[in-house]
Amino acid sequence: MPKSILWLRTCILLLCLILIGCGNAQTNTTQEKLEKNALNYASFVKKLQAVGVSGTKADAQNSDFFSGTPYGLLIKGERVSIFEYLTSEDAQNEAKRISSQGDIIQKSSSGSAVIDWVAPPHFYRSGRLIVLYVGNKQPVISLLQSILGPQFAGGV
Structure with a gap:
């Protein structure tokens, strides 16, 4: 095989690798921007x-x-109790542990906790947050x- 063809193939291979690397960097940057703008x-x-x-600040329950x-x-x-996670994915994974009725x-x-709330629980998830309100005040x-x-889980 002539050296010029080998050289051309090598250049094309390097160019492909560079483009793949740039594509991953762009995806990571986009994901980082989305995460930075996620609700906290x-x-x-x-x-x-x-x-x-x-x-007004209060203790989280x-x-x-x-x-x-x-x-x-x-x-x-x-x-209202608010739980903030490092990433939206962490919040989403935590939300999966909550039954649909809350x-x-x-x-x-291991195991699970069965909770008898004093009022209907209302679970919300947005961005890096899970928010819990136990009550029935419509406002x-x-x-x-x-x-x-x-809400993604809890009472009606």
């Missing part, structure tokens, strides 16, 4: 403020069931839905 605790609080609601960083807010006089939470290593439910979207 600080942006959740800003969205509350944008609609004229100020949340039920934090022993979740691995995310716990935050608590009193919103319209009702306690009464069973699979433990990460709070409507507010959370407007910011986080429909």
